[in-house]
Amino acid sequence: MLHIINKSPLTNGALDSCLRVAQSGDILLIEDAVVAATTGNVCAAKLQEAMGRCKVYVLQPDLDARGFGDRLLEGVSSVDYGGFVELTASNKNCQSWL
Amino acid sequence: MKFGIVVNEGPYQHQASDSAYLFAKAAIEKGHEVWRVFFYHDGVNNASKLTEPPQDDRHIVNRWTKLAEEHKVDLVVCVAAALRRGIKEENLAAGFRISGLGQLVEAGVKCDRLVTFGD
Amino acid sequence: MSEVKKFMFVNRKAPYGTIYALESLEVVLITAAFDQDVSLVFLDDGVYQLKKGQQTKGIETKNFSPAYRALDGYDIEKLYVEKESMEARGLSEEDLLVDVTVLSRAEMGELMDQQDVVLSF
Numbered sequence: 191m192l193h194i195i196n197k198s199p200l201t202n203g204a205l206d207s208c209l210r211v212a213q214s215g216d217i218l219l220i221e222d223a224v225v226a227a228t229t230g231n232v233c234a235a236k237l238q239e240a241m242g243r244c245k246v247y248v249l250q251p252d253l254d255a256r257g258f259g260d261r262l263l264e265g266v267s268s269v270d271y272g273g274f275v276e277l278t279a280s281n282k283n284c285q286s287w288l
Numbered sequence: 289m290k291f292g293i294v295v296n297e298g299p300y301q302h303q304a305s306d307s308a309y310l311f312a313k314a315a316i317e318k319g320h321e322v323w324r325v326f327f328y329h330d331g332v333n334n335a336s337k338l339t340e341p342p343q344d345d346r347h348i349v350n351r352w353t354k355l356a357e358e359h360k361v362d363l364v365v366c367v368a369a370a371l372r373r374g375i376k377e378e379n380l381a382a383g384f385r386i387s388g389l390g391q392l393v394e395a396g397v398k399c400d401r402l403v404t405f406g407d
Numbered sequence: 408m409s410e411v412k413k414f415m416f417v418n419r420k421a422p423y424g425t426i427y428a429l430e431s432l433e434v435v436l437i438t439a440a441f442d443q444d445v446s447l448v449f450l451d452d453g454v455y456q457l458k459k460g461q462q463t464k465g466i467e468t469k470n471f472s473p474a475y476r477a478l479d480g481y482d483i484e485k486l487y488v489e490k491e492s493m494e495a496r497g498l499s500e501e502d503l504l505v506d507v508t509v510l511s512r513a514e515m516g517e518l519m520d521q522q523d524v525v526l527s528f
Contacts, residue, residue, distance in 0.1 A: 191520050194403075196307075207419065207451050210491070213516040221303045251310075271314035278401050279289050279320070285417065285525040286404040288296070288427075294526070296427075329430055329528075369430060389437040396524040397410050397443065404527060 192281035193244075196221035196288070199233040204287040209240050216277055218269070220249040228253075228261040241265050249274060291315050292395035293325045296406030298333035299348035300341070305334050308405040309351055316359050324362040324395045325352070327384075329406065332370040335363070337381035349381045356383030364391045412523040414438050415446045418453030419527065422472070423463065428456045429471050431528035439481040446485040446522070447478070448515070449507070454492050457503040475505050489515045 193212055196219075199205040205226055208217065217240070219227055226233045227248045237246060250268040253259055262268060269277065278284050293312055297304035312322045327334050339349040356363050363384040365375060370386055380386065396402050416435050422428040439445050449457055456475070463470040478486070486507045493499070493509065500509065510518065519525060 191525075196303075196405075203451060204419075211450070211489070211512050211516045211519070213513060213520070215520070220307060271310045272318055274311055275291075275315045275318055275320065278291070278403055283520075283522055283525060284401060284403055285519060286406065286527050288404065288406045288419070288527045296528070328434075329426065368433060389434055390441065392434060393414075393438045393441045393443065396414060396438075396526070397412055397441070402524050402526070406528070 191215040192277050192284040193217045194284060194286045195219050195223040195226075196286070198222045199226045205233070206236075208287045209236060212244060214243050216245050216247060216281055218247045218249065218274065218277055220252055220274070224248050224253045224256060225258065227263045227266040228258045229263055230261070231263075234263050237263065238265065247273070247277060289320045289400045290323045290398065291320055292323055292399035292402040294392065294395075294402065294404040294406070295325060295327050295331040295334060296329040296404065298330040299339065301330070302407050304405040304407065305331070305348055306346075308403075309348070309355065311403065311405070312355060312361065322355075322359065322361045323399050324364055324391065326392045326395055327363070327365045328369055328392065330373065331406070332365045332373055332375045335365045335370070335375055335381050335384040336379055338379050339381070353381055353383040366392070411442065411444055413444045413446070413521065415448060415519065415522040415525045417448045417450060417519075417525060417527040418456055419451040421452040421455040422461070423466065423468060427528040428453070431526075432471065432474055434526065434528075435478070435483065436481055439483050445483050446487065446518070447483065448518075449486070449488045449492070450515070451492050452496075454488055454496055454498060457488070457505060457507070458498070459502055459504050472504055478505070487515065487518065
């Protein structure tokens with residue numbers, strides 16, 4: 191399953207909830223959630239811990255828009271909107287953690 | 289692949305409609321079909337033809353209209369959510385149509401994937 | 408629609424503060440009317456939607472919580488609550504309006520994986 195997160199983990203529990211429940215699959219960070227995958231962010235550790243069971247992706251245009259284009263956390267893959275589409279297609283189903 | 293998209297937030301206030309549009313555009317560019325976009329909750333405000341953004345800003349409503357015209361994307365606005373928020377036939381932008389929630393269920397059934405954008 | 412898919416509705420928001428819970432319920436009822444396989448999940452603050460004793464007169468808003476009791480009549484019987492979400496809010500099954508199945512986080516994750524369509528409000 192593709193899990194889509196769009197909130198900063200510093201102000202909202204969506205990422206925490208997703209990491210609590212998701213046993214496997216892909217996690218894509220979009221919109222305000224992209225900051226979770228930046229170096230120095232306090233949430234980086236739990237994201238790295240989750241990489242053992244899930245693959246983590248970030249939407250690069252959202253990262254660039256927020257000035258973090260060069261601060262991507264190691265182990266996280268970046269995708270453009272086309273990559274977002276392909277992730278949705280390659281997973282059997284998807285869920286937006288609104 | 290056949291995609292359905294759900295937009296739950298209004299334009300400008302939230303990035304949801306922008307993300308949904310860019311996703312739809314990318315899907316079409318990759319040869320997929322965007323069969324229907326369903327506007328729910330405050331997302332119904334994306335269909336107001338009274339929308340007038342500043343000249344130097346993107347026109348979110350017209351962008352959807354153009355996508356519908358060029359790629360036969362079915363833009364459906366939920367009737368119950370629309371009436372609650374003052375969206376009616378008389379202020380509906382081109383390319384959009386007002387219909388029931390059954391259209392959302394139908395999109396879930398007929399599309400290979402249904403992707404939601406919201407808050 | 409002859410085709411039947413597994414639809415899951417994930418409720419993670421409390422009622423009244425925003426309209427999501429109420430409008431989500433409207434989709435749930437329609438989906439059941441289309442004879443689809445419907446599951447309702449209450450996670451995080453979504454658990455508050457099921458709290459007994461909601462009194463909305465003072466905020467001049469319709470109390471829609473009785474509708475959860477009516478779900479049975481629409482053949483919607485798969486209601487799931489995540490254990491940790493419930494306990495973190497000081498709630499137990501006795502505090503809830505309807506009978507639910509309580510799932511662990513892992514069971515919840517597995518159930519989500521099995522769905523065809525997941526709508527989150």
